[in-house]
Amino acid sequence: MTATSHDAATVTGFTDPPVLSAYQRSVASYWNSERDPVNIRLGEIDGLFHHHYGVGDYDPSVLDGPAGPARDEAIIAEMHRLETAQADLLLDYFGDVRAGDCLLDGGSGRGGTSFMAHHRFGCQVDGVTISETQAEFANAQARQRGVADRVRFHLRNMLDTGFGAGSRQVIWTNETTMYVDLDQLYAEFARLLGNGGRYVCITGCYNDVTGGRSKAVSQIDQHYTCNIHPRSEYFRALADHAFVPINVIDLTSLTIPYWELRAQSPVATGIEEPFLTAYREGSFHYLLIVADYVGR
Numbered sequence: 001m002t003a004t005s006h007d008a009a010t011v012t013g014f015t016d017p018p019v020l021s022a023y024q025r026s027v028a029s030y031w032n033s034e035r036d037p038v039n040i041r042l043g044e045i046d047g048l049f050h051h052h053y054g055v056g057d058y059d060p061s062v063l064d065g066p067a068g069p070a071r072d073e074a075i076i077a078e079m080h081r082l083e084t085a086q087a088d089l090l091l092d093y094f095g096d097v098r099a100g101d102c103l104l105d106g107g108s109g110r111g112g113t114s115f116m117a118h119h120r121f122g123c124q125v126d127g128v129t130i131s132e133t134q135a136e137f138a139n140a141q142a143r144q145r146g147v148a149d150r151v152r153f154h155l156r157n158m159l160d161t162g163f164g165a166g167s168r169q170v171i172w173t174n175e176t177t178m179y180v181d182l183d184q185l186y187a188e189f190a191r192l193l194g195n196g197g198r199y200v201c202i203t204g205c206y207n208d209v210t211g212g213r214s215k216a217v218s219q220i221d222q223h224y225t226c227n228i229h230p231r232s233e234y235f236r237a238l239a240d241h242a243f244v245p246i247n248v249i250d251l252t253s254l255t256i257p258y259w260e261l262r263a264q265s266p267v268a269t270g271i272e273e274p275f276l277t278a279y280r281e282g283s284f285h286y287l288l289i290v291a292d293y294v295g296r
């Protein structure tokens, strides 16, 4: 069955839950039980809940002052600013989006980037996640913001979304591709986009040049139950599915300050050192990839 983009059953009751592999069930279980302060406390600042990292320099004055709640709050607010800046940067590459356009957020988390996309372009957004908890949370946010008729979250697998062929003008993935097979993902996105449709991705990937998966990258995989791909795999899979890159930007140096600040924050999780090691030793990159679909 091909669902329409706003299939009411999927919005409210998740009556048609996706069929998931054992691996996908373990990923869903991770995100269903995730209540990490690094995500929750930052989102509570302005109701934009992100599950991605930040870019840009931080204001070093947030580290001044005596240890205590005021300093903690200043650090958390600064981290949130950098995470929102990351999503803003992603949106900068969407191209000419119209209010009538229909966008897809592949692996939508608690919805932060979807709300920002709707706010900037006035467009319709459908987010898909395999976490029921996240989809419910994000739909509640949409109702609270008064945009539930335009921004909807679905319990669906981004490898098999059920949305109509050619129904999307832009699709993005913000730190989600390390959970999926890239061939299956780009086959589905190629189905969903019309000719000239745009795909924008921010992801961490390991460096083919330094040879294989470093210890630090393996630690990140283990922490998040993910499978970080090599850089080469993105460009091979995109080319195989008729996606032509137009921008590739290495954001690694832009994200290191975020990790340095996070390591000193009250919401550090312990994964900060592997990220910093991997980025500094060059075994891992933080990439923005923009590609157009030319397959029809």
Ligand SMILES: C[S@@+](CC[C@H](N)C(=O)[O-])C[C@H]1O[C@@H](n2cnc3c(N)ncnc32)[C@H](O)[C@@H]1O
Pocket (backbone or CB within 6 Å): 024, 027, 028, 031, 049, 050, 051, 052, 106, 107, 108, 109, 110, 111, 112, 113, 128, 129, 130, 131, 134, 156, 157, 158, 159, 173, 174, 175, 176, 179, 180
């Ligand atoms: C690191 S979070 C990123 C969330 C969001 N993109 C953001 O920037 O805040 C990873 C997300 O990918 C989702 N995900 C993982 N595998 C998926 C799949 N096969 N289909 C849909 N979502 C998936 C998870 O449920 C989670 O929402």
